Structure formats: C-alpha cells, structure tokens
Amino acid sequence: MRQNAGYYIANTLKREACRDFFRSVETFRFIISEVRIKWLPMNEFTIQTRSRTDFINIDRLVAEAVREAGLTDGVATVFIPHTTAGVTINENADPDVTADMEMVLDRMVPWNGGYNHSEGNTAAHVKASMMGSSAQVVVSGGTLQLGTWQSLYFCEFDGPRTRQVWIKGISTE
Numbered sequence: 001m002r003q004n005a006g007y008y009i010a011n012t013l014k015r016e017a018c019r020d021f022f023r024s025v026e027t028f029r030f031i032i033s034e035v036r037i038k039w040l041p042m043n044e045f046t047i048q049t050r051s052r053t054d055f056i057n058i059d060r061l062v063a064e065a066v067r068e069a070g071l072t073d074g075v076a077t078v079f080i081p082h083t084t085a086g087v088t089i090n091e092n093a094d095p096d097v098t099a100d101m102e103m104v105l106d107r108m109v110p111w112n113g114g115y116n117h118s119e120g121n122t123a124a125h126v127k128a129s130m131m132g133s134s135a136q137v138v139v140s141g142g143t144l145q146l147g148t149w150q151s152l153y154f155c156e157f158d159g160p161r162t163r164q165v166w167i168k169g170i171s172t173e
C-alpha cells in the first residue's frame with residue numbers, strides 16, 4: 001500500500017513536471033514569434049590608412065553600410081579582419097584625445113621592445129588586441145546610437161595600408 005502511494009505521488013509529480021515543461025515551451029514559442037530577429041547580409045568597405053599609427057573616424061562609412069544593409073532597428077557589429085589594426089569608440093571633439101591615445105600606447109608598447117615575432121611588428125599586434133577587433137553599436141530609426149562625443153575609430157598600428165571593415169547587422173524590427 002505504501003509503495004502504491006509512492007508510485008501515485010511520483011507519477012503525479014512527473015505529470016506536473018511534464019505539464020510545466022510543455023507550458024514553458026508554449027511560452028517560449030510565443031516569445032520567439034513576437035521578436036523577429038533577422039541577420040542581414042554582411043557589408044564591407046575599404047579604407048586607406050596614412051601612417052604607421054592612424055585613428056580614422058569611420059562613423060559615416062559605417063552609417064552608409066548600415067543603410068545599405070537595410071538595418072533600421074537592431075545592432076550593428078563592426079568587425080576588423082586584421083591582426084595589426086583594431087576598432088574603438090572614443091571622443092571625436094578634440095583630436096588631442098586620439099593623439100594622446102597614440103602616445104600612451106607607444107609608451108606602453110614601444111616599437112622596438114626585444115620581441116620574438118620575426119615580422120618585426122609585435123607592437124602593432126599587441127596594440128590591435130588592446131583596442132579589440134569589433135565594436136557593437138545600437139541602431140535606432142536607421143541612426144547609429146552613439147553618445148554626443150563618441151565616434152567609431154578604425155585604429156591602424158602597422159600602416160600605411162589598405163584595410164577592410166566588415167559590418168554585420170542584426171535586425172530586431
């Protein structure tokens with residue numbers, strides 16, 4: 001008798017757990033049917049850097065790529081497919097800011113530092129990793145949502161070179 005009661009309770013709990021599970025599946029289905037996430041085709045553009053170290057404002061080019069991709073609401077990822085260049089978001093009002101960033105990075109990672117890498121551009125590799133190879137920007141109403149003083153900067157550390165910038169959008173309209 002005690003055993004039967006145990007089975008009864010176990011089966012009831014199992015049934016309830018199943019019901020809860022299917023209820024949560026339904027809820028999940030509802031949520032994903034309400035949020036339409038769409039990957040947009042990747043866009044890219046080329047830029048020419050002018051010196052070994054170069055910070056280039058790419059707001060306009062990224063905004064164009066976002067428009068071409070048809071992204072009006074969502075997130076844009078700006079990706080740099082290089083190992084000696086990166087991307088960062090920083091102040092666009094006073095050019096001394098990027099000049100100071102260059103000075104600080106040079107102090108931290110001097111070009112000649114007794115490194116092992118035979119290509120001789122270890123400093124550029126290290127600085128690229130310090131800046132990072134991608135940045136995300138929220139897009140709303142077709143406009144990049146950057147703060148008043150913020151801009152996207154392509155960061156060259158082994159120029160001058162011709163470089164690529166890739167833009168991939170996720171639309172949440």
Ligand code: ZN
Pocket residue numbers: 117119120121122125
């Ligand atoms: Zn190298």
